[in-house]
Amino acid sequence: MSAARLYLDALAGQRRAITILAVWSIVEGLPALLSGRLVALAVDNGFAVGKPSQGAFWLGVYAVVSLFGAVGARGVYGRLGEVVEPMRDALVRVVVHGVLHDDATTRHQPDAAAIARITRHIEVVRDVTAGILIQARGLAVTTVAALIGLVGTAAPLAVLVLPPIVVAVAVGIALLGSLARRQRAVIMADEQCAQLTATVYTGLRDLVASAAEAVSASRIGRVVDRQARVAVRLGNASANRELVTSFGGLVPLLLVVAFAPAMVAEGRITTGAVLGAVVYLVTNVQPALIGLGQTAGNTVLRLVVTLRRLADIAVAPTAPIVVATTIPVRVDLVMRGVTFGWGEAATPVVTDLDLELPAGEHIAIVGASGIGKSTLAGLLTGLLRPREGRVLLGDTPVDTLAPQARRRLITLIPQQSYVFGGTVRENLSLLTDAATDADLSAAVDAVGATDLLRRLGGLDGEIAHGGGALSSGERQLVALARVYASTARVIVLDEATAYLDPAAEARAEQAFARRGGTLIVIAHRLSSALRANQVLIMDGGRPILDSHDALLRRSASYAELMRAWSGAPQAISARDEPVRSHRRPAAQSER
C-alpha cells in the first residue's frame, strides 16, 4: 500500500468535518484580511487628520474583528478532533490488521520494539496532521487573507510586492525535494542507530564472550558519524530555505519604501494605505511565510516519512490461492508427494513425502531438534504451502480452507503459547464462542489446570498483558485447555507441553487422547512416543510411520534415540514415581 493511499483513505471518511473546518478557517482569517485596511482607515480618517474619535472607532472595529478571529480559532480547534481522531482510528485499524495477518511473522518471533514503534508512528501521524491543520493551515489562511487585504487596500503597491512573494514560495517549494531527502536520511540514520544499539546491548553478554566489542563499537561509531553528517546537511538546507523565505518576506517591504513616495506624491495612494500595506506585510505576511517554510520543512516531511513506514506494515492480507467453498466432512489427513524447503537453493526439509492419517489416529513425531518436525506440522495445518505435492484434509487441500472453517476442524498449539491480557474466560474461549462456563471448566480439569484456575481467581480472574506472572508451563496449560474446549477434530501439539513436568505432560496428552479426534504430538520427551498408537521418525532420511515396536526394528536412529533416553534415570523416575510439579514464582527465575 502506498503512503499517500494509506493517508487519503484514512482521511476519506472525514469530508464533512473538513468542510466545516474550512468554513471556520475563513472566519479565523478575518483579522488578517482587515488588519491593514482598518489601520489605514484609522490613520487616514482619524489620527492623521486630527479626529481621534474616528481613529479610535476604527481601532474598535479592529477589536471586534479580532473577536471574530477568536471565534474562528475556537471553531477550528473544536472540529480538529473530528478530523484527527477518526483518521487515527482508521490508521490503527489498518495497521493492526496488517500485523495480525502478516504471513512472514509466523516464522519468526516478531520484534517487540518494532511493534512498539508502530504505535508511536501512528501517534506521530496524528500529531503532525493536527499540527498541519492548526499551524500550516492557519499560516496559509493568514497569508492569503493578508494578500487579499493588501490588494484591496493598496492595489498599486500590491502589484509590486506580489511577484517576490510568489517567487519565494515557488523557490521554497522547489527546495522541498532536497530537504525531504535530507530529512529522510536523518530519520533513517536515527532508526539505524536505535536498531544497532538495541542489537548490541541485548547481545552484550554474547558479544563480550565472542570478543566483538571493538567491531561493534566501530559499527555504532560509523552510524553515529553518518547521523551527524546528515544532520549538518539538513541544518544547512534548512538555513538556505530560511534565507529564501526571509527575503521573500522582506523584499516587498523594500519595494514599498522605494516606490510608495512617488505614488503618495502623485496622489495615487493615501498615507494610510501605505501604512496599512506595511502592517499587512510586517505583521502577517512575513511571519506567516517563515512559519510556513518551517512547518513544510519539518512537519510535513516527518509525516511523509512516518507514513511510508506504516504503509510497509499495512499490507493487504494475501488471500489463499483458492478458497475452498465446501467444508470437508471427513478429516482424514493425507500428504501426497510433498516437498518443502526454505529456499530454492536450500536442501529440502521434506522431500516427496506420502503420509496417511485416518481420522481419530494418535501419532507422535520424533526426531532430533532442527530436523523439520515443526515444518511438517506447519504443512499439515496449512500454515505452510508445499513447494510440490498436496496436503488434503478429507478431500480438500488444507491450505485452501477459509481460516474460520480451518479453525473449526484443525488446530495447532506451538511451544510459545499465546496468552493475552484479559479474563481467563476470554483466553479460554478464543477458539469457540459456543462453550459454556461448564465446558471451559471441564476442559481446565481435563488438562490438569484446576489448581491454576483456582489461583487465577476462576474464569473471571484477570490475566495481565503478556501473561503477567504466569510461568511458561502455566501458559502452556492455558493454551492446552483452550484447544481442548474447541471443536477442532485434528489437534497438533508442537512441543506444546515442553515446559510441563513429565507427569503433567502425561496427564495432558492422555486427556487429548481421550477427547477423541486426530492427535499429532511433536514429542519433546520420548515418553510421548510410548503413548501414541504410531510414531513418525524423522532422521533426515525418508520419515517412517509405524508402531513403536516395529520402529525399534526398522529404524536404527529410532532405536538409538530410545536407548539414549531409557538409559537416563530421569526418565525412569519420571515414569515410576511421578513427581509433583515444582512451580516457581517468576521473580526467582534464572539470572
Add this chain to the structure above:
Amino acid sequence: MVRRAADTLLLRIARRTPGWLITATLAGIASGVAELLLPDTTAHAVDLAIAGHVRLTAFWPLLAVIIAVAGTNAVYQATIARLTAIGTAWLRHRLTGTLLGLRPTNPGLAPGDAVSRMTGDCALAGAAAATVAQLVLVALTSIGAIIALALLGWWLAVVFAVSLPITLLLARSHVRHTEGSLAAYRKFSGELAARLLDAATGIRTIAATGTADQETDRVLTPLPRLAKAGLDMWRAQARMAWRAALLLPGVQLAMLGAAGYGVLTGRLTAGGLLAALGYSSMGMGLIGAIALLTTLATARAAADRIVEVERLPRRPNGNNVLPNGPGALALRGVTVRADDGSPTLLDIDLTIPAGATVALVGRSGAGKSTLAAVAGGLRLPDEGSVSLDGADLATVRPADLRAAFGHAFDHPNLLGDTVADAIGTGADLDTVTAAARAAQVDDAIIRLPHGYRTPLADAPMSGGEAQRIGLARALVGDPRVLVLDDATASLDTVTEERVTNAIRTSLPGRTRLVSTHRIRVAEQADLVAWLAEGRLRALARHDELWQFAAYRAVFTEAPG
C-alpha cells in the same frame, strides 16, 4: 552529585567545539542587532515615504538591514544545527563506549531504555549549547525591543509591561488544562499497544487457528475510548485557543491604541506607530524564552540519564598478558551480590583441575549462570577472586580473557549479518564449518535458504538450532576453557551426546564447566559442583551425591 556531573558533561560538550560556539554566538548577536534595527529603519523609511520624499536616503539603510537580518539568521541557524550535531555525536560515541564496557547483565538498564538514552537523551543533551546560544539571542532581542519601546515613548513600555504577565499566565494554564485528557489518552494508547504486542507474540497461534480477524477486533477494543479521550483533548485545546486568540490581539490592540495616542499628540510619527507594533511583537519573544528554559532543563535531565549509565558496574579491564597454561581454574571466596545487596553467590571456593569436566548442578535461581559468568571472566565477583593458571582474571587484559574462554548459553543472542558471521566474524569458512559440525548444526544450516551465507534475519530457526550455533561460536576460537551454561538444554539427548563426543574429539583436554539440569551430563562429568541458594553445597562425583534426596530433587524440576 549526578546533577553536577551532568552539568560538567554539558560544559565539556560546549568546550569540544569552541570555534563553532563562538561563530554561533557572534552570528546570534549580529542577527539580534539586525532584527532590532529593522523596525526602526522601516519606520524612518515609511515616514519619508508617507511624506512623499522621492529620495532613496531611507532605501539603502533598509536594504542593508534586510540583507543583514536574512544573512546573519541563515548563518546562525546553520551553525546551531552543526553545533547540536557535533555535541550529539560526541555524546553518542561516549555512550557507546560506556555501554560496551558494562557488565553483561544490568537489570537496572532495560534494552529499550538503553536505546532511548542513545537516540533520545544524547540528542536532547547535545542541543544544550545551541539552546544556551538561542536563549542569549532571545534575551538580547526581547530586552532590546522593550528598551527600544521605552525610547520611542515611556508610556508604550508601560502598556507592554502590563500586558506581558497576562500572556505568561495564559501560557502556563495551557499545560494544566490538557493534563487530564492527555493522561487518559496515554493510558488507552498504552492499552492498545499492549494488546497488539500480546497478539503479535501469539502470532503463530493466531495464524494456526485462523483467528486473525477476531483477534484484530479484540486488540481494537480500547479504540472508542481512545478516540473519546482524544476528542476531549482537542476540546480543552479549543478553550485555550479561544483565550489565546482573544488575548494576543489584545496586547497588539493596546499597543496600537497607545501608539495612536502618541501619533495624535505628535509625540510619535506614523512610522513610529509601526515600529511600536514591531517592537512589541519582538518583546513577546520572551514567552519563547520559557520554552527554551524548559528545553535546557530537559537537556540537563538527559545529561543526568547519560551520566547514570556511566555509574553502572563495569567489566574487568586489566592490562596483563595471560601466561600460557593448561586451563586450571580457581575461585577463592567468590561472592556476587544482586542490586539489592542480597547475595547471588556467597563465599565460593572451587578449584577446577586443568582438563577436568565439572558439572554445575542446582535448582533454577541457585546461581549457576552467575557462577559460569564469573568463572569465565564475563564479570568480576564483588568479593574474592578468580584465577586461570595462576593469573587473577581482574588483572588480565580483555582480549586474552576472550581467547582463553569459550562461552555458550541457554538462549544465545546471535549477532552478525549471516549465519557464518554469527559463528565466527572474520573466521574462514572451513573453521566455521568445522565448529558447526562439532556442534551438530551443519546439517540444519545447509537446509537454510543460502546455507552459511543466509542472513540471520531470514533464517527460520528453532531454539535448539540457535543453541547449537551458539555452541559452534564458543568452539570456533579454540579456547582453553569451555563454559557451557545450560547450552544444550533444548537439544534431545542423542544430539547432546553427539555434541559432547564431538567436543571431546575436536578440542581434547579442554577444561569444561557445564551447568545443566540433566542427570546424564552430571553422570559423565569428572566432578559435580552442587549449588544451593548461592552456596557451594558439595563438590563430588555424581554417584556420591545421588544418595542425597535433595540432590536427586534438583533433577525433577521442570522443564525436563
